[in-house]
Amino acid sequence: MGVFKKVSLKDIAKAAGVSTALVSFVLNGKSARYRVNEETAKRVLKKARELDYRPHSSSKGLRYGLSKTIGVVLSDIANPFFSQVARVMENEAAKLGYTVLFGSSDENAGLMNSVVNSLMNKGVDGLVIVPCEHAEEAIGGLVQNRVPVVLFDRSIPSIPTSYVMLNNHAAAYAATKRLLAVGKKPYLVAYDIRLNHIEERIRGYQDAMANAGKSKQARVLYLDRSDLQMSAQSLLTESIEEEECDAFLFATNKITLTCLYAFKRMGHEVFDRLKLAGFDATPAFDFFPTPIDRISQPVEQMVKKALEIVITYIHQEDVSLKKVMLEGKYVESPGGAR
Amino acid sequence: MGVFKKVSLKDIAKAAGVSTALVSFVLNGKSARYRVNEETAKRVLKKARELDYRPHSSSKGLRYGLSKTIGVVLSDIANPFFSQVARVMENEAAKLGYTVLFGSSDENAGLMNSVVNSLMNKGVDGLVIVPCEHAEEAIGGLVQNRVPVVLFDRSIPSIPTSYVMLNNHAAAYAATKRLLAVGKKPYLVAYDIRLNHIEERIRGYQDAMANAGKSKQARVLYLDRSDLQMSAQSLLTESIEEEECDAFLFATNKITLTCLYAFKRMGHEVFDRLKLAGFDATPAFDFFPTPIDRISQPVEQMVKKALEIVITYIHQEDVSLKKVMLEGKYVESPGGAR
DNA sequence: CTGAAAGCGCTTACAG
DNA sequence: CTGAAAGCGCTTACAG
Secondary structure, three states: OOOOOOOOHHHHHHHHOOOHHHHHHHHOOOOOOOOOOHHHHHHHHHHHHHOOOOOOHHHHHHHHOOOOEEEEEEOOOOOHHHHHHHHHHHHHHHHOOOEEEEEEOOOOHHHHHHHHHHHHHOOOOEEEEOOOOOOHHHHHHHHHOOOOEEEEOOOOOOOOOEEEEEOHHHHHHHHHHHHHHOOOOEEEEEEOOOOHHHHHHHHHHHHHHHHOOOHHHOOEEEEOOOOHHHHHHHHHHHHHHHHOOOEEEEOOHHHHHHHHHHHHHHOHHHHOOOEEEEEOOOHHHHHOOOOEEEEEOOHHHHHHHHHHHHHHHHOOOOOOOOEEEEOOEEEOOOOOOO | OOOOOOOOHHHHHHHHOOOHHHHHHHHOOOOOOOOOOHHHHHHHHHHHHHOOOOOOHHHHHHHHOOOOEEEEEEOOOOOHHHHHHHHHHHHHHHHOOOEEEEEEOOOOHHHHHHHHHHHHHOOOOEEEEOOOOOOHHHHHHHHHOOOOEEEEOOOOOOOOOEEEEEOHHHHHHHHHHHHHHOOOOEEEEEEOOOOHHHHHHHHHHHHHHHHOOOHHHOOEEEEOOOOHHHHHHHHHHHHHHHHOOOEEEEOOHHHHHHHHHHHHHHOHHHHOOOEEEEEOOOHHHHHOOOOEEEEEOOHHHHHHHHHHHHHHHHOOOOOOOOEEEEOOEEEOOOOOOO
16 A cells, blocks of 8 residues: 555656646647647547546646635534535535535634634635634634635624525514414524524514514523533423413524424423424424424525635635525425414 | 735745745744754744744645545435534544545445545545445555555455444344344345445344344345335335334434335324334434434544544555454434333 | 746755 | 755746
């Protein structure tokens, strides 16, 4: 075993008895432009194939400055929502001739910073970032250094950056309206976190409640991030038993899952009469005894848009700020109407 | 916006009034070896910090041949099992100073080939591959070219390669024994696919049935990969209604999920009296009305081992073949004994 | 039509 | 103690 010796342009040049420049021309389809002899071109191509030549893309990058690589910072690639995003990123980037490099921040600014640094060191041409709390400084620095960057899933209002995300306010508003329409008294379950997408989902819920004249019945449950399971358990129990709440809207798929585990422990009598809805479904939603409606995001469209934006930045074609908000879709659970 | 100009060694050299070589020495902690003047070293370090210098890792790679990058080919990074693997890979590789580049093959040899190629072109030092069906040629080629490679999750017996995977035979054997121990008549649900890990799981099931003197009752259900849902539906129904099968062992988490959807459609009366067990649990398992036992893989250990092996290959320290099989753990569903 | 040369950013013997 | 030079693999004006 050991490191395979790579076949270089020089090897082909030697084998074909020409210069490396000529090989480069031929292999890059510039034979015409440089009016390379057809015979020669064929010979070069043949040798290249024989030797199984693979262009050394980082040298290429070195030479003309770009690596055709985009760094993607997710909060956790093992989260079903983000692993789906990762997959679509991979596919769409490949279509555009780019490779993506992933990093997970775990919603932690320090980790995010080090991931961004390592990505930059790897020579990425641009970044797609799911910013976490306290990421202002790091993102601000990138923007100042004119690094092509687009935020994804969330934005940082205090910093002028392009972003692609769900119209969170509208999605939460619509979902709340649906829950109210079936005569329920819904609470929103969220985190106490300064993340734009969560805040917008909270606002959407509150506005919907207010517009229905039910401001007084509105309540947002803030799970304790250091003890999700326990805080869910106690907040949910309290809401149901003491405040007659009979519907919940969950702000993220992780929150939904946490609450489902809590409900499971409380038993059928409790959750059977609840109406539930959550962002970003996972298969688990389909098997919970009580049907769960879902707000689904147009992931493919979001990813395409984000890549499109970074790439135009990389090429410096259009440097204006792009703020893209896409609409979510409220999907009634196939589990049946309640 | 636009491409930020990178700060290079030259910039620092100019700013500090020394040669690039000296800067390189200092920044690589070789001041001592080259007995660099302490004052000079400090000045260089200071300038480097001021200019926010980031070494251009691909140039580094160019110079000394290695990129400190490992390519990881999964079948689908959006599959919960593999997204978990991806996350652990990312973390463990970082600890070892490596970056991982992911690619998904979708269990398709053609796609796998192109993913491997693109990874090689990106200059990875080695590869960790989850081989798909018909991957013999591609993997064989890599081995022949002495590319450092280790297979993951499955092996290809006909090709001498290192691998890290579950002891699939033992895991399936043990699971089947457990199902038999509670007086059940279990069937195995699998795909008709020539993948080593699936075949071993099948053998494990069959051997356990044989050893219990129940060869005649053993049956393997092969789902049709072109129509998973329908084939599951009909095979499961038939098994339960006509063959008195009352327990199922699912060969992969995707199969489990497919079957759970099928059961859901059949209704409680059907699945309530079944005993179920599957490889690689996902949260969905926890919410299916009938408890599902699980065979869990030591993912972290597997990933560490795989990385360890490729890296020793990359450094050409130990070129012997490594065949690592780790044991799975049978976990009774917390849903309760049945 | 083809080759020699420079240069991308880096490291490392080799001189001095 | 420090600098000039070569070379990793590639591309691209520039000569001829």
